[in-house]
Amino acid sequence: MINVALLSRWHVHADDYARNAQDNSNISIQLVWDEEAERGRKWAEELGVTFEESLEAVLSNPAIDAVIVNTPTNLHKKVIIAAAKHKKHIFSEKVLAFSVEDCNEIYDAVEENGVHLMLSLPRLTESYYLYAQEALDSGKLGKLTTIRCRMAHNGAVVREGEESGWLPDRFYNKEQAGGGALIDLGAHPIYLTNRLAGQAHSVQATLQQTNGLGVDDNAVVLVDYKSGALGIIETGFLSHGSPFQLELYGTAGTLLIEDGRIRITSSKFEESGWQTPENPEALPMPMNQWATAIINGTIPSITKDDAIRLTLINEAAALSHQEGKRINLKDVSSIVQNI
Numbered sequence: 001m002i003n004v005a006l007l008s009r010w011h012v013h014a015d016d017y018a019r020n021a022q023d024n025s026n027i028s029i030q031l032v033w034d035e036e037a038e039r040g041r042k043w044a045e046e047l048g049v050t051f052e053e054s055l056e057a058v059l060s061n062p063a064i065d066a067v068i069v070n071t072p073t074n075l076h077k078k079v080i081i082a083a084a085k086h087k088k089h090i091f092s093e094k095v096l097a098f099s100v101e102d103c104n105e106i107y108d109a110v111e112e113n114g115v116h117l118m119l120s121l122p123r124l125t126e127s128y129y130l131y132a133q134e135a136l137d138s139g140k141l142g143k144l145t146t147i148r149c150r151m152a153h154n155g156a157v158v159r160e161g162e163e164s165g166w167l168p169d170r171f172y173n174k175e176q177a178g179g180g181a182l183i184d185l186g187a188h189p190i191y192l193t194n195r196l197a198g199q200a201h202s203v204q205a206t207l208q209q210t211n212g213l214g215v216d217d218n219a220v221v222l223v224d225y226k227s228g229a230l231g232i233i234e235t236g237f238l239s240h241g242s243p244f245q246l247e248l249y250g251t252a253g254t255l256l257i258e259d260g261r262i263r264i265t266s267s268k269f270e271e272s273g274w275q276t277p278e279n280p281e282a283l284p285m286p287m288n289q290w291a292t293a294i295i296n297g298t299i300p301s302i303t304k305d306d307a308i309r310l311t312l313i314n315e316a317a318a319l320s321h322q323e324g325k326r327i328n329l330k331d332v333s334s335i336v337q338n339i
Contacts, residue, residue: 002089002294004066005031005058007079009043010176011093012168014070017120018047020287021068027291033058035071055079059086066116066294069093072176073183077102080117084109089116091290094187096307098178099315103308118290118300119307121191125283128257132196132248134280135255140266142252147197148232149189150245152181156217156237167237172213180215182207183314186235190221192246193233194309197225204326205317210238221317224326233313 004027006018021027032051034040044051052058058067059082066089071079077097083090090110096119097103110117123129135141155167171177171184182205194200202224207216218238223231236242246257253266263274284292289300312329320327 002027002065002291003030003063004028004068004091005033005052005061005064006043006047007055007058007067007069007083008034008036008071008075009039010035010072010170011070012171013093013120014043017068017070017091017093017287018043020285024288024291026295027287030064031058031061035075055082059083059088065089066091072170072173073098073178074176077106080106081109084113084115084117087113087115089290089294091118091120091287093120094191094307095119095178095183095311095314097311100308100312103311107304107308116290116293117304118286118293119302119310120286121187121302121306121310122286123188123192124195124302124306125285125289126260127279127282128246128260128262129192129195130280130283131262131277132246132255132257135253135264136196136248136250140253140264140268141248141250141255142267144197144227144229144248144250146230146232146247146249147193148234148245148247149193150234150242151185151188152234152236152239152242153185154238154240154242156181156211156213157240158211165237172215174215177215179207179314179318180209180213180219181217181235181237182219182221182317185237186219186221186233187310187314188244189233189235189246190313191306191310193223193231194313195306196248197223197227197229197231199226200224200231200309200313200316200329201226202326202328203313203316203320205320207317207321216321219317221313221320223313 032044041051069092156165205221208218218236221233248255256263316327
């Protein structure tokens, strides 16, 4: 049994991760800590567990094996490194940190202390992603030329009679969140396109503040990949009814995915026209992979490279928007600290 402490209810997915933990027979929630004590006490009461006001007391507790981190993103580095130094395994909401440099410091602590760190990138376990990866790897699409991924919702849309949208105001706190739509919801298109298109060469981005929230609520990122393919990443908090879309275009075929529904056409097929393939079986969700890795030493499908390259694209996009130009990724590590 993995005894875990929940660290903060700041993120909107904190309750989801608590349910995931409760549903896993290998995980037992023992404690709650929150940087806002009143919120943490309420959550602990709902879960029927103890609230601990001191983070150090949680991390130094020998009965706690692991932590689930849902703090504001600007606390990730401090909290995760502290947990690693106390030999606690870590599950964290995306993104891991604001800079590649910070990500590397986190992984140095994780590796030095021999603990398992899992970043929640759930769409890398979905059957439609697995089919897209297989279609590329098997040559069904030929050479990939363009990839487009869009994920958006209406969290910042203010309905008549209301003062704000359904997304909590804290998600527009630049200090805590590090940005807006792109660093949060846009993470999914970023890590998917990173996996499918490979190493990126350069990034150009527009991070629009349509509603004047202080962070971007509508964003587009153009990516040049080292393979020669082009990427289009779209996200936002201002779209009602916007479906999740993943599109791959290649010299031999086209793959279109919308809300998990897959269509493919390829010159490699005997039959012409669009086909609806059978979806492969999905992989275990990130938390289940994390628990299995802790217990059995298995290697998760979500990797350190996925986590770091997610932050890299976010860094480059923020810098591109700030400077109004395309950013070569080889320059990011030396420049981005000035953002």
